[in-house]
Amino acid sequence: MQKIQSKSTAALWMSGWLALMLVMVIAGREVMRELSAFELMELRSSLGFCFLLPVILLNGGLSIVKTKRLPWHAARNLTHYGAQLGWFYALTLIPIGQVVTIEFTMVIWATILAAIFLNERMTSSKVTAIVLGLIGVVVIIRPATGEVNPGQLIALVAAVGFGISVALVKSLTRTENTLAIIFWMLVVQSIAGLVPTLLVWSWPSPAIWGWAVVIAICGTFSHFCMARAMLYADATVVMPMDFLRVPLTATAGWLIYGERLDAFTVLGAALILAGNFVNLRASSPVPARVVS
Numbered sequence: 001m002q003k004i005q006s007k008s009t010a011a012l013w014m015s016g017w018l019a020l021m022l023v024m025v026i027a028g029r030e031v032m033r034e035l036s037a038f039e040l041m042e043l044r045s046s047l048g049f050c051f052l053l054p055v056i057l058l059n060g061g062l063s064i065v066k067t068k069r070l071p072w073h074a075a076r077n078l079t080h081y082g083a084q085l086g087w088f089y090a091l092t093l094i095p096i097g098q099v100v101t102i103e104f105t106m107v108i109w110a111t112i113l114a115a116i117f118l119n120e121r122m123t124s125s126k127v128t129a130i131v132l133g134l135i136g137v138v139v140i141i142r143p144a145t146g147e148v149n150p151g152q153l154i155a156l157v158a159a160v161g162f163g164i165s166v167a168l169v170k171s172l173t174r175t176e177n178t179l180a181i182i183f184w185m186l187v188v189q190s191i192a193g194l195v196p197t198l199l200v201w202s203w204p205s206p207a208i209w210g211w212a213v214v215i216a217i218c219g220t221f222s223h224f225c226m227a228r229a230m231l232y233a234d235a236t237v238v239m240p241m242d243f244l245r246v247p248l249t250a251t252a253g254w255l256i257y258g259e260r261l262d263a264f265t266v267l268g269a270a271l272i273l274a275g276n277f278v279n280l281r282a283s284s285p286v287p288a289r290v291v292s
Helices: 002-031 037-058 070-090 096-103 106-117 124-141 150-172 178-200 206-232 235-242 245-257 263-281
Strands: none
Touching: 002 037, 002 096, 002 206, 002 235, 002 245, 037 070, 037 178, 037 206, 070 096, 070 150, 070 178, 096 124, 096 150, 096 245, 096 263, 106 124, 106 150, 106 263, 124 150, 124 263, 178 206
């Protein structure tokens, strides 16, 4: 009975994660109608910091975010910053369901990098995930047709960046707590984006300010939902629920923006998610990832 209750609690927290991530995709599309990706990212980071600071103060103050690995935080968050810029920009070029589908290939790149730099063992399940994922990408992008959409390539490069970020987070979680990882993400990215933002700044309309606040809340607290879900159930139970983001965002894109996914995108998504599922079922529990 207790195990069933734990899984139910984990499912509730994952529902929060899914809802926040879905809203952030839509909000990102709306904000990009007026603002550049630099402005959006700066608002997301600075507003997110304002929302996170009270949580840190309630959990022991700034002492809990002290770190001796600042260069690792800087490397992780500069990479993540570039990937997130590309992700938001891709939202304006291709269907949002396709952006999220390609995003899931970050597991491929994170697996490869973790094997190379963190000495993680490359198992048959991981190889299977990589092969299925790569085939899925080729099916979606279809380079042989000669009509590759720039938005697809930008989303793919962003996914590689997210993969690098995940590999670095895996290393950071050995010594750092979740609040410290998110704190330094917001600090580093706020600093990184300040000058580019000032160069292109235009004052947002009231509606865009509202969407920016929504993005900051979703981008910051979605990670807490994921982390809480991990406390109540193993990754092999929790993470497959994240796959629901693909059909949910595709449905939102269809209902709100009239976007349709072709058969190649659906097939590619199935291959990518199948590879992720095989890898998860064969893996031991892992820490919550911090990417978006």
